[in-house]
Amino acid sequence: MPFGLIKYGLSSSYPGKRFLSAQPDLKSSYDVVIIGGGGHGLATAYHLARYHGIRNVAVFEKGYIGGGNTGRNTAIIRSNYLTPEGVAFYEESVSLYRQLSNELDYNILYSERGHFTLAHTDSAMRTSRWRAEVNKHLGVDSELVYRDDLARLIPQLNLSEDVRYPVLGALYHPPGAIARHDAVAWGYAGRATELGVEIHQGTTVTDIEVTDGRVTGVVTDRGTVACGTAVQAVAGMSSEVARLAGIKLPIRTIPLQACVSQPMKPSLDPIIVSGSLHVYISQSDRGEFVMGGSTDPYPRYQTTSSLDFIEGLMSHVLELLPHLSEVQILRQWAGMTDMTPDFAPVMGETPVENYYIDAGWGTWGFKATPVCGKRMAELLATRRVPSLIAPFRLSRFEDFSLVGEKGAASVGH
């Protein structure tokens, strides 16, 4: 071991293995072009190469991998949704996440914490009970808990009745987890490139050539490539990219802000969410309290932060966890969310025959990364829509078959 280290240190060339192979020039044609090098796009590329033998794949990323909304979320993973379609879908994602570090041979710091959705009103208690019953019916560990349970399970939580919104109970989801979101993107990227997938960072897609209802080429700022199939996975810019292919989406792009505190010793094990107070908070493995709120009040293509947000968020966080009052905020950021009318994603086929979409990921995209990769790859490889993602088709907005996830998707809607 010491000898190896010395040899490594004295070597004039770089002896370590590159995590990503050097970026090649664009080929003239690919079997599959994936627009967007975030978690979803990279997971799709990995699954195509690993499980379907489709390796002539290019991923085009405008910035750097995982630098968009993959790296801007608050990394919560759970499956306690409201609709049977949503619960089944996210449950597969949780089961894939649980073994993802092994699958990718890369530690994503998956950490099961238990997830509490606090209820402050009668209606929130009713929805919590509804979700618990749907969850249990589908084999998801989920339970309605009461104030005495909360006092035992989260001793830090302020259960005083002398506050603006006293806590009445909570939906408790023990498998709720957090993970290192960058690692998810890097792990998929590393394994995908080993299998022959090309990842082109700093490559912006500027146009999509559609002839007779089929995509024939993808134009980038580094040249045009032909493709058999193309898929877009560009959360935040979905409407703009789909417009290049002549497709209109039921999406509004709205910023969502979040922040982290200075690192502290481990002191908060579970993930705490309050829909009524528009708050979620967890403590990451490096000790920072990760906090987020609801989406901004109006649509924008922007990732600026505001003082209004942090003031509003903190007033609620401190009502729930008053012991954090002396903790400093370290940094603050925003991501751009694809908000859909029914708070469910848009994935699958589009009016353009060989163009597929993975969009509408609002505030629930990170937790769906592995299942999206798996099922989108299956769709691209077999040209048949997997039943698990069929309910989330774009055409549901033509025949009014919406998947109402508003009560469980995020907070404050």
Added chain:
Amino acid sequence: MKQMQCPLNGWRNIQEFAHGGEVVDEPDPNRCTDAEWAEYIFMEDNKAGLVKEWWCHVATAYWFIAERDTVKDEIVRTYDPSELFKERRDYTRPEALEGKS
């Protein structure tokens, strides 16, 4: 604090306003197809750039039009809807459909 100029009340804090969505033409519900109606209900231009939208000053329940840039987060112009809508929409039953429903 970001502010917006309300055509009725002048400059007010942005938190006093509610976003009401893109200004789009409503198709004639008696004559349009289901697909046209679905598009009107659900689909969004969601443009990165200059957009024309409905906004409401909540405290006075006053609806107006705002043109703004969604990339720069700049409000370009706000004005009373009478500038775009010269007459009230006619919701009386069209003659051709009389007796059919």
